[in-house]
Amino acid sequence: MGSATVQLLPLAIVIGLFSLFIISGLRTRKRQVSEYGFAGGYTSRVGIGAAIATNWMSAASFLGLAGMFYLKGYFAMAFVVGWTGGYVLLLVLMASQIRRFGQYTAPDFVAFRYESEVARTLAAVIAIAISVIYSVAQFKGIALLVSWLFGIDYAPAVILGASLVVSFVLISGTLGVARNQKLQYFVLIIAFIVPLMLLTRKLGYFWLLPQFGYGAAIVDLQQQFGFVWPKPFADGSPFAWFALCFTLMFGTAGLPHVLSRFYMVPGIRDARWGLVWGLFFIALIYWSAPAYAVLARLFEAAGGIPYKPSDLASADLVILSAATNGGLPVWVTGLLVAGGMSAAFSTVAGLMLTGAASFSYDIYPRLIRPGASESDKVYAAKAFFLVLALGAMLLALQPTRMMIAEIAALAFALAGNTIFPAFLLGIWWGRANSTGVITGMLVGVCITSAPLLLGTSVPIITTLLPATSSAFLGAPLVIVIIMLVSTLTAPPSQKIRSFLNHQVHDCEEE
Template sequence: MNDSSWSIFVVLLVLLSFILVGLRQKARESQEYGFGGRFTGRIGGGAAIASNWMSAASLMGLAGIIYLHGYQGLAYVIGWTGGYVLLLVLLASQIRRFGKFTTPEFVGERYGSRPARLIAAVISIAISVIYCVAQFKGIGLIFSFMFGLGYEQGVTYGALAVVSYLVISGVLGVPRNQQLQYLVICVAFIVPLMWLARRLGYFWVLPQFGYGRALTDLWREFRIDFTLPFADDSLFQWCALCFTLMVGTGGLPHVLSRFYTVPNVRDARWSVVWGLFFIALVYWSAPAFAVFGRLIEARRGMIPSPEAARAAADVVTLNTAVAAGLPGWLVGVLAAGALSAAFFTVAGLLMTGASSISHDIYYSFLNPRASERARMQVAKGGTLVLAALVLIIALDPPGLIAEITAVAFALAGNTIFPLFLLGIWWDRANRYGAIAGMLTGVLCTVAQPVFGGTFPAVAALFPVTSSALCGTPLVILVMIAVSLATPPPPEEMRSFLEQEVHGHMD
């Protein structure tokens, strides 16, 4: 077989293995449809969290944004990893003690409000759709790369493959399959990087540390400085993006749901610690791919224009592997890792959105007497509807993979994160504050595209990919002010927070 055939063969082999695992653990209850209800130990839970987190943004978009902006792109690395530290310190154990299974369910129970639960469900669906658009773009680019298709054809065939995968395998978010996925991603991302570093003559045993010489060579040979801070954007924009990604991590519904399935608080904490370690292994590798890609281009006399560099950024990992002359099977391994990450992230996001449609909207509001079978049918139908909506948007994506993903984080950080933060740590927060906070958060997220043309200061303070630096504190202040101006929550809830959520150490 030629190199292209080897790549396709490896990708299909990996996807087949996921289908077989998915068939063995296919979920048959709508309550599991969306987060998978099995716990597999602290390390296994950490691997499940990491695989739930790894996506096309991690394996393609992150390297692409660093390839374009150098130091500025490290805001994504710091923000996404720092967000898990924030989760560990502020939310993980408390969410487990509270004991609700979805973000809208937590909001409805904590704030005692059906309208608040409905708004939270709609926001969760919106976050899932935006996040999925970035993943669909990644899938489309990989299909285009492997099969020599145009982008529109690639994303269409990729969407069909994802939906078929969901129909065949059921819930792909169950932890056993997620652990297999993380193993594939880790091997697929790090082994080609080691091979690449060795071929270029750099320290390959730990290429995440050895690519420093490549940075020096870029500057010495071509005067390309990847380490110059704030060359493309300001310090404010860097800090705003970093903060947005951190609080957005603390508000992503499909990430928060992972803590509901652990048996105790201690396991919730340790699952996050292990998850952070597994995530860091991959995130340390993305800058190396970006630097090696720039170095190979420069040594070949190919200094792309800004427009050409932006067009190629999202596939820099694959292009770098091919340009360096890696064997076809190894390029296939790299493509398989990126594709499986995007597949699983899409599956988890679509099912999170479908769970909100089925459980938090249909069952809770429209038909409380719905049977298990009816709820499952609604969930599956919701998955197909959301997939179709995402495909329509992904046919003409509004930005790079990492940029689109950052918008989802901004929405989560401006809406869901303040609800959990105050809902857990301030017993005076009430339903009126929650509703006012979520609506304010939505306005902060869309401020630049909606109001930025008329009010330039709004666009400067609330950039669409990093609006949470100003938005999250504003939402928290609104929630506090409205809660203090309206009746307090029921005494039963305040007692529950004091006694069950904060009343014991474990």
């Protein structure tokens, strides 16, 4: 992929932007494990929403989503509906209730609700696995951008990108702070929307709101070049669409680094309104991704550039090709690269800090070093952060035929099959117990792994449980298993049932 040419102006823009982030991060470094990876003290509900949106705006959203629309047209709407629908699910069923539990991490919630250290450890291991899988998608996105910036091949770009991520976090401190995340979201939205406005204006479409103006481009693409972009199931069956959509929905409601945003907000209403603002901020990006894909196809068709559906790396960089083929100034492309790097860096840092916090808080002081001091936990978190970064880097170096968004979907499948059922039943069904949730989470891990390990030899598994979409059937199955096993075994303590009745469901709004 490398062309041995350094893109100097875009590189300067990226360096300047990250220098700004580092200065912001240095002002609010975290020195306690209670803050390492989880931010409290938000100044407003808008700030909570910005933190949620910034953590969410990953390479899968900034780069991968447009690439999926570019290759699969309407079918990629499953990502938009699933990811945003997951936040609606959180808003309606879980956000305020999670805040009422007042726990620290997803494993901490599981341990408290189900009164089991075994369940805590299993949830921590799953949270770490989710962080690693999701980080692999981010490292792939970072590597593609680094490869474009420096004109180097993919493998050295992965190593360089991983080194930059680790250095950035170690220098600037924890990224989960309100001021830094508000700044990051502002940069992300400017970097994503401004180039799109310039592209639609150049083509003569309604550019003030390009999310609504690109419909004319879809019509032109069909009438002039015969490409029917909005055809519903040209690239997959209705079952595949719904399976992907609901897997992403359940997974969104089960991602540990998303759930963590509700543990330490000031109050119940702050949790709800922060989520509403976050959903709005996220939607601004999602409404724009299909426009980039349509304009990219239009520029290629008009310029006689051959369509290469097998070139997945180029598809993941379709927002850059749209800007380049559209003749936009180099600084605009640099702005897009800076935005993509920021999205990937903030998300991968948040994911790894979440995984590191799960290790240093839920595993290290309980299984490895009982009685560890606060400073010991912080050192353990930092060391495990490096381990996670190394593991994700090695996995990102492995060849794969999956796009950025598809790799991310694997993490959502695992979260949807394990953490989501544990939280949902833990909040809304008082009879759920530790035996049931441990059994259910183990079954969820098996369901997620089955298409990856047995899909080739047992084709029916990949038909019913696609690797990226297994939670559509898997999550309901796990819920049934948890309920069945819980019913057949001893109920949880009266203390927990009383807590659910009086502290979670019957308490007044804060």
